Amino acid sequence: MLPEAHKLTSSADFRRTxxxxxxxxxxxxVVHISARTDIALAGGPRFGLVVSKAVGNAVVRHRVSRRLRHVLLGGVDKLARELDIVVRALPPAAEATSAELKKDFEQAAAASLKKLAKQKSS
Known part of the structure; x- marks a missing residue:
C-alpha cells in the first residue's frame, strides 16, 4: 500500500496531471507526469492509478491495481518530490506480469520525464 503522502487524492490533481x-x-x-509548484506540501512524488473497465472485470482490475501499486512503491525513492504521476492501465495490462508492468512503467516514466525536462527548458 502506498503511504498517504504518496497518493493523489483529488480529482483536480488527476485532471491537472x-x-x-x-x-x-x-x-x-500510459504514464502522465506533471511537476507541482507547491513542493512545501509535498512528502514525495504522488501517484494516481486509473484502471478502467476496459481492462477487465473487478477481480482483474483489482489485481492490476495491486501490481501497479507495488511497482510504484519501488519508484518512490527514485523520483523527484515535486512530481505528480498518473498511471493509466491499458487492456493488455490484465495479462501482464508484475515484471512486465515494472519494465513498462520505467520506460514510459523515463520518456515522460524527458518530455517534462524539455518543456521546462523551453
Whole structure:
C-alpha cells in the first residue's frame, strides 16, 4: 500500500496531471507526469492509478491495481518530490506480469520525464 503522502487524492490533481501534455505510453500503460509548484506540501512524488473497465472485470482490475501499486512503491525513492504521476492501465495490462508492468512503467516514466525536462527548458 502506498503511504498517504504518496497518493493523489483529488480529482483536480488527476485532471491537472493528465492534461499537462507530458505523457508516454507502452504496451500496457500510459504514464502522465506533471511537476507541482507547491513542493512545501509535498512528502514525495504522488501517484494516481486509473484502471478502467476496459481492462477487465473487478477481480482483474483489482489485481492490476495491486501490481501497479507495488511497482510504484519501488519508484518512490527514485523520483523527484515535486512530481505528480498518473498511471493509466491499458487492456493488455490484465495479462501482464508484475515484471512486465515494472519494465513498462520505467520506460514510459523515463520518456515522460524527458518530455517534462524539455518543456521546462523551453
Amino acid at each position: 493528465m492534461s499537462a501534455r507530458t505523457r508516454s505510453g507502452s504496451r500496457t500503460l
